[in-house]
Amino acid sequence: MIKFYFHPTPNPMKVALCLEELALPYELIPVDTLKGQQHTAEYRVINPNGKAPSIVDNGKRVFDSNAILMYLSERTGALAGKTEDRSEMLSWLMFLATGLAPFSGQSVHFRHAAPEQVPYAINRYLFEAKRHYQVLEIHMEGREYIVGDEFSIADISAWGWIDKAAVVLGEEGLASYPNIKRWFENINARPAVERARNIAKDLVFKSDFDDEAARALYPQNFTE
Numbered sequence: 727m728i729k730f731y732f733h734p735t736p737n738p739m740k741v742a743l744c745l746e747e748l749a750l751p752y753e754l755i756p757v758d759t760l761k762g763q764q765h766t767a768e769y770r771v772i773n774p775n776g777k778a779p780s781i782v783d784n785g786k787r788v789f790d791s792n793a794i795l796m797y798l799s800e801r802t803g804a805l806a807g808k809t810e811d812r813s814e815m816l817s818w819l820m821f822l823a824t825g826l827a828p829f830s831g832q833s834v835h836f837r838h839a840a841p842e843q844v845p846y847a848i849n850r851y852l853f854e855a856k857r858h859y860q861v862l863e864i865h866m867e868g869r870e871y872i873v874g875d876e877f878s879i880a881d882i883s884a885w886g887w888i889d890k891a892a893v894v895l896g897e898e899g900l901a902s903y904p905n906i907k908r909w910f911e912n913i914n915a916r917p918a919v920e921r922a923r924n925i926a927k928d929l930v931f932k933s934d935f936d937d938e939a940a941r942a943l944y945p946q947n948f949t950e
């Protein structure tokens with residue numbers, strides 16, 4: 727059975743949705759990142775990057791959320807889009823993994839978590855997050871799904887972070903992005919989304935943003 731190393735945050739949530747969409751059996755293994763469990767030697771064997779999510783399937787590790795989505799799609803032959811849309815699929819998966827997701831994360835970090843307010847960084851990352859949203863907004867004009875005409879891992883990848891649009895973009899959330907809003911509401915209504923949101927309902931993850939959490943998540947701020 728697939729072992730799924732999970733924390734209830736955007737990148738692992740993509741994998742939760744993918745596993746639920748595919749109805750694959752899995753064992754959920756919490757990685758409490760606020761407690762620093764992503765940094766243990768045992769976990770680094772599974773994910774040398776020390777982040778969630780990861781999976782282990784038949785003794786093989788896969789780390790990094792979009793790599794896991796691609797692996798699960800290839801393993802099952804599902805959610806991959808049509809062969810003729812492969813170039814679009816690769817393009818949008820990389821756009822999401824290297825652009826929309828990390829710029830969103832940095833935008834949240836500099837506005838909500840950084841120990842000092844740095845206007846240049848806040849402006850830079852919010853601008854880039856919004857710019858990536860705008861690229862997707864234009865692409866989604868008249869489209870139901872991100873790639874081709876069917877639900878795929880590209881939609882799953884985007885859902886994980888766009889679910890947090892209000893935190894990334896500010897209170898107005900998706901108000902300036904009507905095509906993304908329409909797409910998001912459609913994806914978010916899928917039955918697997920509710921199952922994904924509930925996978926860890928019986929687990930308790932640390933939520934206190936205390937010294938232990940700060941050291942685990944932002945080690946660059948600590949010299950000892």
Ligand SMILES: N[C@@H](CCC(=O)N[C@@H](CS)C(=O)NCC(=O)O)C(=O)O
Nearest residue numbers: 735736737759777778779790791943
């Ligand atoms: N590129 C990685 C990023 C993973 C990532 O940043 N995960 C966050 C949770 S969404 C995490 O593990 N944070 C803990 C930390 O940075 O120490 C992916 O897509 O899987």
